[in-house]
Amino acid sequence: MAPPLTPEPAPGLHEDPTYRQVTFVVIDFETTTPTGHRPEPVDVAVIVLRTDVDRLVETDRYTALIRPPDHAPLTPFDTAQTGISPAMLADRPPAAQILAELDARLGPHLRDAALLVAHNAPTEAGLLFDRREHCPQLATTNLLDTVRLARVAYPDLPSHRLDVLIHHLKLTHPPDRHRAMPDVQITAQVFGRLLRDGHQTGCWSSLRDLRRHGEYQAKAARPEQTSLF
Numbered sequence: 001m002a003p004p005l006t007p008e009p010a011p012g013l014h015e016d017p018t019y020r021q022v023t024f025v026v027i028d029f030e031t032t033t034p035t036g037h038r039p040e041p042v043d044v045a046v047i048v049l050r051t052d053v054d055r056l057v058e059t060d061r062y063t064a065l066i067r068p069p070d071h072a073p074l075t076p077f078d079t080a081q082t083g084i085s086p087a088m089l090a091d092r093p094p095a096a097q098i099l100a101e102l103d104a105r106l107g108p109h110l111r112d113a114a115l116l117v118a119h120n121a122p123t124e125a126g127l128l129f130d131r132r133e134h135c136p137q138l139a140t141t142n143l144l145d146t147v148r149l150a151r152v153a154y155p156d157l158p159s160h161r162l163d164v165l166i167h168h169l170k171l172t173h174p175p176d177r178h179r180a181m182p183d184v185q186i187t188a189q190v191f192g193r194l195l196r197d198g199h200q201t202g203c204w205s206s207l208r209d210l211r212r213h214g215e216y217q218a219k220a221a222r223p224e225q226t227s228l229f
C-alpha cells in the first residue's frame with residue numbers, strides 16, 4: 001500500500017476558517033467511449049484531504065476497476081493508454097455498484113463542507129451526473145477544477161494539461177499515468193502546489209477566492225430549466 005499523501009503546505013490559506021473546515025476529495029475516472037454513446041468508467045480513484053495546521057493530509061483513499069456495459073468494451077487504444085485489459089475488468093462490478101459503494105463511503109465527508117477536486121472537472125462532473133441515481137451525494141457536490149486554477153496561477157504556460165503542469169512544477173511523472181489512482185495522486189500534488197503558489201502570488205487568500213477562480217457547479221445541483229413552450 002502506498003504511504004499516505006501529504007501535499008506541500010499552503011501557508012496563509014489556513015488562516016481562513018472556512019478553508020480549515022473544508023474536505024477536498026480528489027477524484028479521477030478512466031473511461032472508454034463507445035461510438036454514439038456517453039463515456040463509461042472503467043477505473044475510479046479518490047483521495048480525501050483535510051487541513052492540518054498549514055498543510056493538507058490524506059485521511060482516506062479508494063480505488064476500483066469497473067466492468068463497462070456490453071456496448072462499451074475496452075478498445076486496443078484504451079488498453080495501450082491505461083494498461084487495463086478486458087480480462088482485468090471481466091469479473092469486476094458494474095459502475096452502479098462501485099459508485100454506490102463510493103458514495104456511501106464518502107458520505108460522512110460529503111455531508112459536511114466538501115469539494116471535489118479534479119483536473120478538467122467537467123469530465124468528472126459529467127460522469128457523476130450520468131450516474132447520479134447511484135451516487136447522489138457525489139453527483140451534487142461542487143468541484144474545484146485544477147485546470148481553471150492553473151490558468152490563474154500560471155497564466156504564461158502555453159497549456160494547462162496535467163502533463164504540462166507536472167513538467168512545469170518538476171514533479172515526478174507517474175510511470176502508470178492514465179490509471180486512476182496515479183492520476184489522483186499527481187493531481188493532489190499539483191493541487192497542493194496551486195494552493196501554495198497561488199497564495200504566494202496573490203491569486204487567492206481564502207476558500208472564497210479558490211471558489212471564485214476554480215469552482216465548477218455539479219450538474220445535478222443546478223436548478224432545473226423550465227421550458228417556456
